Each structure stands twice: as structure tokens, then as C-alpha cells.
Amino acid sequence: MTVRPEPADKSWIALTDAGRGILDAAAADPATVLLALDFDGTLAPIVDDPAASTMAQESREAMSRMDGKLATMAIVTGREVAAVRRMTAVDKLPGLEHLVVLGQYGVERYDAVSGALRDPEVPEAVRIAKGQLEDLAEELGREDPRDRGCWIEDKGRAIALHTRRAVDPAHALATAAPRARMIATDLQLHCEDGRNIIELKSAVTTKAQALRELIDEVEPQILIMCGDDLGDVPALDVVAGWINAGHPGARVVSFSGEQPSMADHADIICDQTEGISAFLEALADRVCTEM
Numbered sequence: 001m002t003v004r005p006e007p008a009d010k011s012w013i014a015l016t017d018a019g020r021g022i023l024d025a026a027a028a029d030p031a032t033v034l035l036a037l038d039f040d041g042t043l044a045p046i047v048d049d050p051a052a053s054t055m056a057q058e059s060r061e062a063m064s065r066m067d068g069k070l071a072t073m074a075i076v077t078g079r080e081v082a083a084v085r086r087m088t089a090v091d092k093l094p095g096l097e098h099l100v101v102l103g104q105y106g107v108e109r110y111d112a113v114s115g116a117l118r119d120p121e122v123p124e125a126v127r128i129a130k131g132q133l134e135d136l137a138e139e140l141g142r143e144d145p146r147d148r149g150c151w152i153e154d155k156g157r158a159i160a161l162h163t164r165r166a167v168d169p170a171h172a173l174a175t176a177a178p179r180a181r182m183i184a185t186d187l188q189l190h191c192e193d194g195r196n197i198i199e200l201k202s203a204v205t206t207k208a209q210a211l212r213e214l215i216d217e218v219e220p221q222i223l224i225m226c227g228d229d230l231g232d233v234p235a236l237d238v239v240a241g242w243i244n245a246g247h248p249g250a251r252v253v254s255f256s257g258e259q260p261s262m263a264d265h266a267d268i269i270c271d272q273t274e275g276i277s278a279f280l281e282a283l284a285d286r287v288c289t290e291m
């Protein structure tokens, strides 16, 4: 069994040479850094109701300090762009004028600096899936009291079945996931697994493609991706390939016991969203003072 050092409360710790070297590398050449950040569980603490999520203020402040100083700073998320714009207050409060948001695993895009929005049409199959997942949530509760409390989040181009509010969230997810996968197969949709959630989405796009879109566009020298969940692994793997090719980079994981396998994808491990805030503050300190 691999024994990993654990970060102190609300802090972070580097596990690899890549992780140990990332602040020096970023401080030496901030304008070549591509910083990609997941939203839920990374910038925003996990809560029962996704509509009530709020971004950690410390992370927003650290990001604001770096805004415009890096090659690009982007939120790469499973959420809709509209939700992230609301929850970051990117259009209302100062500080994130250069932020890029890649939403719904990269299908949607918003560039704060220009106001450009990419928002393609939603396929009919997703609307059909919504009805079938609602029926499934009801059936689950009728069949087993442990699975009562599942609910459906409608994100337009994706529909998510949430089990966090179920009587036994892990049991409900284990029961729901294979049945949700069958619905996805029938409707030729794609599944995305996460923390007490299974999503059915129209596009096969993953966060790996979203991150590659930014890499191709920005041509960074230094690549940092922060995430917490299985949906982030494809993008973290892109960073692993980047590091293996000899470039400076780091996979920064917001770690919680809910998804322990994420430790296997980390160069830096953080104590949940507070640890991410501490890492972003350290990055902002180095990037801003040494310019």
C-alpha cells in the first residue's frame, strides 16, 4: 500500500518533483502559465444543493491577483457556463476580467474579456433522458428506502442524477449508476461519474479536450490543473503527459475521503477547497511579487 504524506489542515503539500518545483517555475515566467481550475469541490466547497454553491472567497481573491498576469486562467467544469458566471460573479464584481470558463466539460465557453459565448444547440435525446431519469429516481425510492431522496439536476445539455441527499448516498449511487448507464446507451448519450452523481450528457467531450483546446490556443510553457473528482482525471492525465515530456507542470488535487483514488493523480495534494485556497494564495504571492 502506498503511504502518502497528508496536507496539514487547510493546507497543501507537494508529493513529486514536479509539484515541488511548480512555484519557482511559475514565478520565473508567469506569463507562460496556463492555470485550469475545476469548480465544485475545488473552488467551491461541496454542499447538498448545487444551486447554493459559492466560490471560496480566498480563492477568488488569489485568482483576482493573478488575473491578466498569466497566459490564461480558466475554470474547466461540468457546470453550465451560466451557473459559473453567476457563482463567480465574474460579470458583476471586479477581479476576473480575463477569466475563461469552459462549461459542460468544454462544450460551452465564455471569455470574460470579450464577452464571447459558445452555446451550441441541445440535442433532443437529453430532454428524453430527463423524463427517464426522473422516473428512475422515483423507482429507486419505491424499491429501497435507502435510495429515497435521489433528485435530478437539469443542465440543459446534460442531466444529472444526484444521490447526496438520499438516505444512503453510496448505496443509491451503486444502484442507480448501472440503470442510468442503460438509459444513456439506449439514447446514445455519454455518462460522467462523480461525487454522489451520475450525469448523462450529449457530447463525448471530456475535460481533456477542453484543456487541449486551451493549450493549442495559448501555447503555454507551464501547465497547472486543479481538480477533485473523476471528471477531472482526463485533464489531469493531460498534465501528466505534459510533465513526462519534460515541461513544468503540476496536478493539484483537492483531496477528500469521498474520492480517495484522486490521490493517485496528484503532484500536489490539498486539504479540500481550503487547501486549494492556500495553494492559490502561495501561487499568487510568487507570481505577483516576482514580476
Ligand SMILES: O=P(O)(O)OC[C@H]1O[C@H](O[C@H]2O[C@H](CO)[C@@H](O)[C@H](O)[C@H]2O)[C@H](O)[C@@H](O)[C@@H]1O
Binding pocket: 038, 039, 040, 041, 045, 046, 047, 048, 049, 050, 053, 076, 077, 078, 079, 153, 155, 160, 162, 164, 194, 195, 196, 197, 199, 229, 231
Ligand atoms: O466539474 P465540476 O466543477 O466539479 O462539476 C461537476 C458537478 O458538480 C456538481 O455536483 C457536485 O457538487 C454539488 C454541490 O456541491 C454536490 O451536491 C454534488 O454531490 C457533487 O457531485 C454539479 O451539481 C454538477 O452539475 C457538476 O457537473
